[in-house]
Amino acid sequence: MSDPYIFDEKAKEYDKEFSHSYFGKIQRQNIHTFVSHQLQGKTDLDVLEINCGTGEDLLFLCKYGKVTATDVSPKMLHQAEAKLAKNEVEFTIWDLNKPPAFQKKFDLIFSNFGGLNCITPERLIELNKEFRNLLDPGGLMILTFMHSWSLMEFLYFFNKLMWKKAVRRLSKKAKYHDLDIYYYSAKEVKKIFADFHLEEKYATGSLLSGAYMNWLGKKLKITEKKTQWLFPFWGADHRVYVLKKR
Numbered sequence: 001m002s003d004p005y006i007f008d009e010k011a012k013e014y015d016k017e018f019s020h021s022y023f024g025k026i027q028r029q030n031i032h033t034f035v036s037h038q039l040q041g042k043t044d045l046d047v048l049e050i051n052c053g054t055g056e057d058l059l060f061l062c063k064y065g066k067v068t069a070t071d072v073s074p075k076m077l078h079q080a081e082a083k084l085a086k087n088e089v090e091f092t093i094w095d096l097n098k099p100p101a102f103q104k105k106f107d108l109i110f111s112n113f114g115g116l117n118c119i120t121p122e123r124l125i126e127l128n129k130e131f132r133n134l135l136d137p138g139g140l141m142i143l144t145f146m147h148s149w150s151l152m153e154f155l156y157f158f159n160k161l162m163w164k165k166a167v168r169r170l171s172k173k174a175k176y177h178d179l180d181i182y183y184y185s186a187k188e189v190k191k192i193f194a195d196f197h198l199e200e201k202y203a204t205g206s207l208l209s210g211a212y213m214n215w216l217g218k219k220l221k222i223t224e225k226k227t228q229w230l231f232p233f234w235g236a237d238h239r240v241y242v243l244k245k246r
């Protein structure tokens with residue numbers, strides 16, 4: 001198992017490099033729009049956010065109820081805490097490679113932008129049971145994974161003669177610094193979370209798939225709203241899965 005604490009080192013620059021970049025902002029906005037349709041009318045949920053990072057989703061999630069935010073990286077959690085004015089959210093360290101230690105149950109487990117791609121398929125199968133036990137009957141999970149195939153990313157790196165990077169998602173040998181990264185297809189996610197029913201899926205980042213698209217995206221004001229129909233065929237950067245406890 002590789003060490004996820006690389007995110008401690010990245011905590012300070014994460015928002016600048018990703019959350020507040022053009023492609024990062026658009027992908028997150030698109031996910032929020034999708035999630036707000038899924039959670040329409042709900043205001044008193046007990047929400048567990050896993051791998052919350054710098055907490056960019058916390059204010060959004062607070063609209064739907066009481067939020068407990070977790071991450072393996074103390075420095076990421078520190079950045080997240082600094083964004084909230086009051087004690088609106090409870091923060092706890094949870095390394096997803098270890099079993100959870102919560103006494104309470106939740107209505108919703110939320111994970112955004114690929115924290116779960118840092119987890120091996122074997123551990124995700126164990127998490128399927130652990131997530132199930134953390135949820136009340138009828139509980140939901142909304143999980144965003146980096147997708148197993150991104151056409152734009154492939155074309156970009158292929159064109160730059162960076163063959164290894166071009167096929168990193170398919171090769172199953174990707175790394176973020178020293179950390180192993182696992183890319184998952186919709187079929188794999190469905191199989192892993194066997195105790196859940198896949199209700200909906202959504203894709204974003206088919207055009208705005210990486211930092212290399214920031215300049216063009218900004219110039220052409222690409223928001224992907226009009227290109228949604230391409231997503232199933234093109235292979236987008238991220239996919240969001242809505243899974244309901246069976």
Ligand SMILES: C[S@@+](CC[C@H](N)C(=O)[O-])C[C@H]1O[C@@H](n2cnc3c(N)ncnc32)[C@H](O)[C@@H]1O
Binds near residue numbers: 019050056076
């Ligand atoms: C790409 S960031 C996403 C952060 C945040 N969810 C967002 O939307 O910006 C991935 C996050 O996963 C966390 N992470 C990586 N491995 C983890 C693990 N084993 N347990 C818990 N969190 C982990 C990292 O610390 C990091 O904050």
